[in-house]
Amino acid sequence: MKDLVIDLEAEKNEILKRYRALLRACKSTLQKGDKRMIRKAFDMALESHKDMRRKSGEPYIYHPIAVAQIAAEEIGLGTTSIVCALLHDVVEDTDVALDDIEREFGKKVAKIIDGLTKISGVFDTNSSLQAENFRKMLLTLADDVRVILIKLADRLHNMRTMEFMPRDKQLKLSSETVYLYAPLAHRLGLYAIKSELEDLSMKYMERETYQLIKKKLNEKKAEREKFIRDFIDPVKKVLQGQGLEADVFGRPKSINSIWNKMKKKSIPFEEVYDLFAIRIILDSPPEHEKADCWKAYSIVTDLYRPNPDRLRDWISSPKANGYESLHTTVMGPKGQWVEVQIRTTRMNEIAEKGFAAHWKYKESSTDSGLDQWVQKVREMLKNPDSNALDFIDDFKMNLFSDEIFIFTPKGALIQLPLNATALDFAFEIHTDVGASCIGAKVNHKLVPLSYKLQNGDQVEIITSGKQTPKEDWLNFVVTAKAKAKIKSALKEAKRKIAEDGKEILERKLKSLKITYNSENIHKLSYYFKLGSTQDLFYNVAKGLIDMKHLKEYQLSEKVIENKPQDKIEADQVQSLLRNIKAKDSDMLLIGEDMQKIDYKLANCCNPIPGDDVFGFITVSDGIKIHRTNCPNAAKLMANYGYRIVKARWTNQQELAFLTGLRIRGIDDVGLINKLTTVISNDFKVNMRSITVDSDNGIFEGSIMVYVNDTQHLEDLVKKLKQVRGVTSVDRFDSIAEKAS
Numbered sequence: 005m006k007d008l009v010i011d012l013e014a015e016k017n018e019i020l021k022r023y024r025a026l027l028r029a030c031k032s033t034l035q036k037g038d039k040r041m042i043r044k045a046f047d048m049a050l051e052s053h054k055d056m057r058r059k060s061g062e063p064y065i066y067h068p069i070a071v072a073q074i075a076a077e078e079i080g081l082g083t084t085s086i087v088c089a090l091l092h093d094v095v096e097d098t099d100v101a102l103d104d105i106e107r108e109f110g111k112k113v114a115k116i117i118d119g120l121t122k123i124s125g126v127f128d129t130n131s132s133l134q135a136e137n138f139r140k141m142l143l144t145l146a147d148d149v150r151v152i153l154i155k156l157a158d159r160l161h162n163m164r165t166m167e168f169m170p171r172d173k174q175l176k177l178s179s180e181t182v183y184l185y186a187p188l189a190h191r192l193g194l195y196a197i198k199s200e201l202e203d204l205s206m207k208y209m210e211r212e213t214y215q216l217i218k219k220k221l222n223e224k225k226a227e228r229e230k231f232i233r234d235f236i237d238p239v240k241k242v243l244q245g246q247g248l249e250a251d252v253f254g255r256p257k258s259i260n261s262i263w264n265k266m267k268k269k270s271i272p273f274e275e276v277y278d279l280f281a282i283r284i285i286l287d288s289p290p291e292h293e294k295a296d297c298w299k300a301y302s303i304v305t306d307l308y309r310p311n312p313d314r315l316r317d318w319i320s321s322p323k324a325n326g327y328e329s330l331h332t333t334v335m336g337p338k339g340q341w342v343e344v345q346i347r348t349t350r351m352n353e354i355a356e357k358g359f360a361a362h363w364k365y366k367e368s369s370t371d372s373g374l375d376q377w378v379q380k381v382r383e384m385l386k387n388p389d390s391n392a393l394d395f396i397d398d399f400k401m402n403l404f405s406d407e408i409f410i411f412t413p414k415g416a417l418i419q420l421p422l423n424a425t426a427l428d429f430a431f432e433i434h435t436d437v438g439a440s441c442i443g444a445k446v447n448h449k450l451v452p453l454s455y456k457l458q459n460g461d462q463v464e465i466i467t468s469g470k471q472t473p474k475e476d477w478l479n480f481v482v483t484a485k486a487k488a489k490i491k492s493a494l495k496e497a498k499r500k501i502a503e504d505g506k507e508i509l510e511r512k513l514k515s516l517k518i519t520y521n522s523e524n525i526h527k528l529s530y531y532f533k534l535g536s537t538q539d540l541f542y543n544v545a546k547g548l549i550d551m552k553h554l555k556e557y558q559l560s561e562k563v564i565e566n567k568p569q570d571k572i573e574a575d576q577v578q579s580l581l582r583n584i585k586a587k588d589s590d591m592l593l594i595g596e597d598m599q600k601i602d603y604k605l606a607n608c609c610n611p612i613p614g615d616d617v618f619g620f621i622t623v624s625d626g627i628k629i630h631r632t633n634c635p636n637a638a639k640l641m642a643n644y645g646y647r648i649v650k651a652r653w654t655n656q657q658e659l660a661f662l663t664g665l666r667i668r669g670i671d672d673v674g675l676i677n678k679l680t681t682v683i684s685n686d687f688k689v690n691m692r693s694i695t696v697d698s699d700n701g702i703f704e705g706s707i708m709v710y711v712n713d714t715q716h717l718e719d720l721v722k723k724l725k726q727v728r729g730v731t732s733v734d735r736f737d738s739i740a741e742k743a744s
Contacts, residue, residue: 612663613714
């Protein structure tokens with residue numbers, strides 16, 4: 005860092021100013037003695053971090069104060085959380101130990117801070133440290149959800165102040181955020197924080213697109229505000245006339261949600277009509293809430309014609325995270341669709357502040373979906389032997405999914421994620437019911453286990469004492485609970501078979517005069533390319549490894565190194581990292597000092613020169629290059645940050661890279677001829693394949709072409725768009741294309 009001239013007096017005043025602002029934010033929740041407690045935490049944080057500075061050069065203490073401010077103001081947490089937010093980095097980054105925290109602030113605070121402190125220490129390479137840290141945080145969620153809420157506040161502040169970090173750090177944090185933290189915020193009902201986290205991630209991962217949408221939103225701001233005024237004035241008048249107290253306003257959609265819509269529908273920004281939503285917030289007493297919301301709905305739909313397919317009623321059946329609201333889409337005065345959200349002040353606070361507000365109103369609501377969800381997380385965490393990465397994948401899958409409501413034969417309501425099957429429902433009722441399930445009756449009709457349930461189905465499960473969980477069940481269950489229980493049962497069954505295999509192997513080795521000891525067992529596992537000794541015993545029991553194979557092993561024994569599998573993988577990763585500096589190649593610069601090295605281009609995103617890229621070290625395939633906006637990038641960076649290396653293109657020679665273009669348009673005689681002429685004559689580009697589909701005058705084609713770099717590709721796209729009849733030309737990822 006350059007030598008900064010620091011005005012300590014000014015900084016001291018700024019710290020005090022920020023501390024006072026924090027106290028003002030907590031004012032509504034403060035009770036006797038709370039202020040003293042917060043002051044004590046602030047003093048400890050100030051003292052502990054006194055010599056530390058952030059990347060921007062600011063005093064480090066600004067960060068804990070800001071995290072505490074977000075926890076108080078934007079999430080609505082109380083004193084304990086404010087204390088924990090102020091101290092959240094103290095144990096990790098300074099000399100203060102967890103025991104000191106417990107002595108000063110009690111067991112509760114110490115436990116939360118322990119949940120917020122990253123795990124340090126050595127892990128085997130097959131396990132991801134990020135995943136382990138995340139699991140640790142969730143373990144504490146089972147006791148205290150405040151850990152996650154403070155972690156979200158911490159992540160939000162880090163994302164807001166990330167401009168001073170190196171590019172690879174920005175990408176890693178953004179990937180983790182979009183992969184885990186945004187879905188968590190969504191699940192806990194913190195919609196404002198979820199949207200901001202997604203927008204901030206996009207700002208770093210898709211820089212150009214983000215700035216472009218932001219610029220276009222600003223250009224149309226005045227026009228949009230006038231439209232909103234014209235739309236809401238008549239609504240306000242009628243609401244007042246009917247004696248309904250309401251706040252009516254327009255709220256812009258987040259940049260990320262606009263971008264998702266553009267991608268999903270393959271449309272340009274100009275064709276995204278619902279750039280904002282109209283919100284009607286009613287000031288209603290609890291006993292009139294439902295009736296008032298429907299009254300407001302009928303007022304809106306009298307004034308504007310509704311789209312009958314777009315009514316969402318989360319008032320009668322709230323979402324699992326407690327969200328209640330009535331959504332409808334109506335045709336506005338200028339012939340464009342407008343989303344209208346109707347809710348009361350209480351519902352709005354739950355929508356904005358999620359979990360924290362949910363506790364505040366808990367007395368009035370029955371056992372809510374949110375409590376049930378936390379209960380599910382607890383059950384998942386009870387599965388002791390699940391791999392942290394599998395756990396996080398299963399967990400994540402259940403964060404974002406929409407819910408469907410299913411009835412038991414007696415009419416009890418059970419919430420399941422969208423696409424849940426009859427088998428998911430069985431496991432939801434009870435593990436034993438799931439494990440012995442052979443079929444189900446849905447609305448009194450017999451269906452198989454893999455039957456996908458629809459909203460409102462009534463389901464009765466049929467069981468049999470002879471049934472046991474099968475491997476292929478994992479292909480169609482979607483809930484984390486069912487997956488974990490099936491995996492656990494399969495593991496147990498495999499363990500029993502492996503025990504038999506162990507005895508068989510012992511006998512066979514004895515007859516070959518090979519000593520039965522752990523060293524030889526590891527060697528055998530490695531020879532047969534098996535991940536663990538249990539797999540070895542299992543394969544022996546199943547007859548997949550017999551005397552003939554063991555004799556072959558005996559002959560080749562001399563060349564086998566005595567290394568367990570995880571050690572071998574660790575060595576491979578390490579040697580690859582060392583080789584980065586030794587290899588020579590003419591194309592791609594990789595690594596901290598940007599040495600040239602061998603690499604492969606990932607099939608999932610087909611990067612071409614000019615794309616923003618990173619390198620990922622694979623165990624068996626060397627270094628693979630991915631685009632930073634590759635469909636798999638977020639997962640790789642979030643879970644395997646330690647395997648990511650910086651990468652960028654040098655000025656390469658004229659080499660050709662494969663990429664795909666999707667062309668849509670109005671079918672016209674000779675259109676294909678025109679397109680191929682542009683590609684092969686004007687641009688001297690080789691085509692690998694072309695598939696064309698024409699349906700009622702609409703033309704859609706996919707072309708795989710070889711280009712030199714992004715500039716070459718952009719010029720080609722521009723030229724293709726000029727062909728008469730072509731309405732859109734988009735690049736696509738070949739593998740992701742097939743998957744979808």
